[in-house]
Amino acid sequence: MVTLDTRWLQHVQKPARYTGGEWNSVVKDHSQVDVTMAIAFPDVYEVAMSHLGIKILYSLVNERVDAAAERVFAPWVDMEEEMRNRKIPLFSLETKTPVKEFDLLGFTLQYELSYSNILNMLDLAGIPFYAKDRDMSYPLILAGGPCVYNIEPIADFFDVASIGESEEWLPEFIDLYKAEKAKGFPGGKLAFLRKAAQIPGTYIPALYKDTYTEDGDFKAVEPLYPDVPKTIQKRIVEDVEHVFYPTKPVVPYLDIVHDRAVLELFRGCTRGCRFCQAGMLYRPVRERTPKRLVSIAKEVIANTGYNEISLMSLSSADYSKLPELVDLLMDEFKDKQVSVSLPSLRIDSFSIDIAKKVQQVRKSGLTFAPEAGSQRLRDVINKGVTEENLLAACTNAFKSGWHTVKLYFMMGLPTETDEDIAGIADLAYKVLDLHRDITGKRNGKVTVSVSFFVPKSHTPYQWYGQQGLEEIHRKQQYLKSLINNRNISYHYHDGATGYMEAVFARGDRRLAPVLVKAWEKGCKFDGWSEYFHLDTWLEAFKDCGVDPDYYARRPRDFDEALPWDHIDDVVCKPYLVREWQRALNEELTNDCRRLPCNGCDVCPALDTAIIDYKEGGRVDKITYGLT
Amino acid sequence: MTRLRMALHKGEELRYLSHLDYAQAVARMIRRSGLSMAYSEGFNPHMKISFSSALALGITAEAEYVDMDVLADVTVEEVKTLLLPVAPKGLEPLDGVILPDKVKKMMAICNYAIYEVRGSLADSIKGQVVDWTKALQSFNEAQTIEYEKVTPKKTRIIDVKHFVKDAIEAKQEGDEVVLTMGIGIYHEGTIKPGEVWNLGRTQFGWPISDGYVIHRKAILVEGEDGFRYSPLDSCVF
Incomplete structure (x- = not known):
């Protein structure tokens, strides 16, 4: 057990990040359980504690009497320095146990720029980076989350990856681990991993070999053993209505990023925006009933003492029973000083009506994501909203008393021209003018926030070569020159982080040594702009003889083998190809939730269906996969 | 209600x-x-x-x-x-x-707090029993002690004895000592127990090291009669 002395701990920033003891945190005696797991998030406490996946898995494992789950997050740089100086290894929050002493250490991979923090955490824990250098005396290092769909750049560091939703997978894996541990792991680590590979949704990188062509292009990732599956199909929870939900989440003492109760309305999104990886990975749409959601909400509020509940989903305004749910929640909590918040709004008047209901007094601001400035480009990305939709929504909002609108856009989208960029400024001015026309006042505020598009695996844009940094910088300045109004504020990032993100989002195993090199040169907390140093990264690439542009900027051929081909999110490739072609033709693809199937293959391949309570629950219709 | x-x-x-x-x-x-x-x-x-x-x-x-x-x-x-x-x-x-x-x-109304500040003895005297009455004497008997209080906003000179009126007491436990200090909290300000610790160490030669741990033993209401009452005592309402 690690001890932390107040004499120095009180001088680091926010020491409560490291001391645990929060309400609903679970402390178990390790000698009384069969399996111990450290659940790791490679970022600082306030970010990590805001993540729903961690809350689910933490509670799920701790429900078992035979297992203990504890949390471990990345120490902030000042704490890391103290830990290194004092030779304190990375430890868990609950029992202050060195992470190295756990049976399992599971990382959630949310974001490519957190990879350097994973290495830093392993190093602080005294655990060798490469899986091949670890025997069973070390914890097995697990990975989950969206980035496992292309885990290849960091595959060599992990023992096991869980592909897809883990609520059903993890208990199966822990059962196997427990049984094999009791037998003393006959046959050692390799034998265990081969058994684990038989659990559906399990990817064991060490059981596969990556190969390359003579030209140095990626060729394949293939199993080394006949009993190991060639492709790993994602797991989904079909019955989200009855699946475990964490109604006793840990209540932090510190002000975290999302410091409120979280109600997950549904999983998946079928709008089919072509840039959106989450929209592809989490299919199909599966809703919970309002009845179940209200009962979860009551429990969470009673168990935490939160005074705010956030309705979370990929696109919460798409929840088919939203008006009914909001009424039920408002009714339930009206005398209890609990407010309801809706983080993601769809761009239409209906959403504003709901927002009016939930934000009766505090009109803090509305956020919309048109994503692109022109109708043409919005059609290219299949965003499916029009300028009329946006202006109608804003009209409703301004008439109802809102004065601030935030607009999110992306830059660097396929087929983008300067005209599309100018459209962003146009839209901002139109919204501002609308505010003045409706209210007769000049106090309207429009915030334009523009990010740099990163093409991701498993999307129709997975073949697209990212635009160059210089080009993005030029476009950023061009847009800046078009916005000259003190009521419009324009925010953008440098873009360099987007470039590195693009490299790792579509990389292969040859990037592992580059990451190690970058870490050796001091890279960490790359998601925090003050700690991101592009020059250091480029040096690391140069030292390793790897060209980052090869991964980020090179347009790929449809028939080219892709490093993530063996990780199957079940959306079939012909569907993605067709979506790419439709994008170039500026053709929209409808939302399959209530309109006919588009042939992405998810429902038939998983033998499942959309669950939509407006349609009475399970939607049985003809579904297919393009070939 | x-x-x-x-x-x-x-x-x-x-x-x-x-x-x-x-x-x-x-x-x-x-x-x-x-x-x-x-x-x-x-x-x-x-x-x-x-x-x-x-x-x-x-x-x-x-x-x-x-x-x-x-x-x-x-x-x-x-x-x-x-x-x-x-x-x-x-x-x-x-x-x-x-x-x-x-x-x-x-x-x-809460204008008086009693703190226990714990820390190690200075390295040079570890293993010895310190005569704390003597060590604290010059501080405890001083009429005024000027101290430059630095806050992010401003720096000013305060009189420590205006806030620390009662004698500081010490209790040695092995190589550690606990100093009990009563500090006044007034409209014009106060002094932090850690500041007193450091002041004693650097200017009054208290044989202590620089790390400390603070516990507030009590917060009280000092009445005009000079007596101190708990906030739960009905005479302070």
């Missing part, structure tokens, strides 16, 4: 909570208890609770006091019974009193 003053612990588990973090932890505990509380009106309704002090991050307290407006008619015992099962470790309810309708704000 019932107005109560409750004494709550701020234990080791909560040492690193800032005043705002602590206030939020208390509010959430009260919400979990199901007690129906009064809230402020307005855009952003706040639970009507107020504290005796803004206890800093890094300091534990034997008791921190909170005034709360409960909508129902309740007794102190009932409130304690409701809070206890939903109190995190280190935030246990200890005691309480029912208040009359009108009371002065605790922040305005």
Whole structure:
């Protein structure tokens, strides 16, 4: 057990990040359980504690009497320095146990720029980076989350990856681990991993070999053993209505990023925006009933003492029973000083009506994501909203008393021209003018926030070569020159982080040594702009003889083998190809939730269906996969 | 409606909570208890609770006091019974009193705190028993002690003895010592126990090292009669 002395701990920033003891945190005696797991998030406490996946898995494992789950997050740089100086290894929050002493250490991979923090955490824990250098005396290092769909750049560091939703997978894996541990792991680590590979949704990188062509292009990732599956199909929870939900989440003492109760309305999104990886990975749409959601909400509020509940989903305004749910929640909590918040709004008047209901007094601001400035480009990305939709929504909002609108856009989208960029400024001015026309006042505020598009695996844009940094910088300045109004504020990032993100989002195993090199040169907390140093990264690439542009900027051929081909999110490739072609033709693809199937293959391949309570629950219709 | 003053612990588990973090932890505990509380009106309704002090991050307290407006008619015992099962470790309810309708704000009347500051002996005298009466004598007997107080906003000269009127006492435990100091909290300001520790070490030659751990033993109301009372004592209401 690690001890932390107040004499120095009180001088680091926010020491409560490291001391645990929060309400609903679970402390178990390790000698009384069969399996111990450290659940790791490679970022600082306030970010990590805001993540729903961690809350689910933490509670799920701790429900078992035979297992203990504890949390471990990345120490902030000042704490890391103290830990290194004092030779304190990375430890868990609950029992202050060195992470190295756990049976399992599971990382959630949310974001490519957190990879350097994973290495830093392993190093602080005294655990060798490469899986091949670890025997069973070390914890097995697990990975989950969206980035496992292309885990290849960091595959060599992990023992096991869980592909897809883990609520059903993890208990199966822990059962196997427990049984094999009791037998003393006959046959050692390799034998265990081969058994684990038989659990559906399990990817064991060490059981596969990556190969390359003579030209140095990626060729394949293939199993080394006949009993190991060639492709790993994602797991989904079909019955989200009855699946475990964490109604006793840990209540932090510190002000975290999302410091409120979280109600997950549904999983998946079928709008089919072509840039959106989450929209592809989490299919199909599966809703919970309002009845179940209200009962979860009551429990969470009673168990935490939160005074705010956030309705979370990929696109919460798409929840088919939203008006009914909001009424039920408002009714339930009206005398209890609990407010309801809706983080993601769809761009239409209906959403504003709901927002009016939930934000009766505090009109803090509305956020919309048109994503692109022109109708043409919005059609290219299949965003499916029009300028009329946006202006109608804003009209409703301004008439109802809102004065601030935030607009999110992306830059660097396929087929983008300067005209599309100018459209962003146009839209901002139109919204501002609308505010003045409706209210007769000049106090309207429009915030334009523009990010740099990163093409991701498993999307129709997975073949697209990212635009160059210089080009993005030029476009950023061009847009800046078009916005000259003190009521419009324009925010953008440098873009360099987007470039590195693009490299790792579509990389292969040859990037592992580059990451190690970058870490050796001091890279960490790359998601925090003050700690991101592009020059250091480029040096690391140069030292390793790897060209980052090869991964980020090179347009790929449809028939080219892709490093993530063996990780199957079940959306079939012909569907993605067709979506790419439709994008170039500026053709929209409808939302399959209530309109006919588009042939992405998810429902038939998983033998499942959309669950939509407006349609009475399970939607049985003809579904297919393009070939 | 019932107005109560409750004494709550701020234990080791909560040492690193800032005043705002602590206030939020208390509010959430009260919400979990199901007690129906009064809230402020307005855009952003706040639970009507107020504290005796803004206890800093890094300091534990034997008791921190909170005034709360409960909508129902309740007794102190009932409130304690409701809070206890939903109190995190280190935030246990200890005691309480029912208040009359009108009371002065605790922040305005609590003007004296007793701290226990623990730290190691200076390396050079480890293993020895120190004559603390002698070591503390020049500080305790001084009439005035000028001290340059540096805050992020300004730097000014204060008289330490204006705030630290009573003699500081020491209790040695092996190679550690606990200094008990009473510090006045006035309109014109106060001095932090850590500042006193460092001042003693650097300017009065106290044989102590620079690291310390602070516990607030009590927060009190010093009356015009010169006596000190607990915030739960009815004569302070």
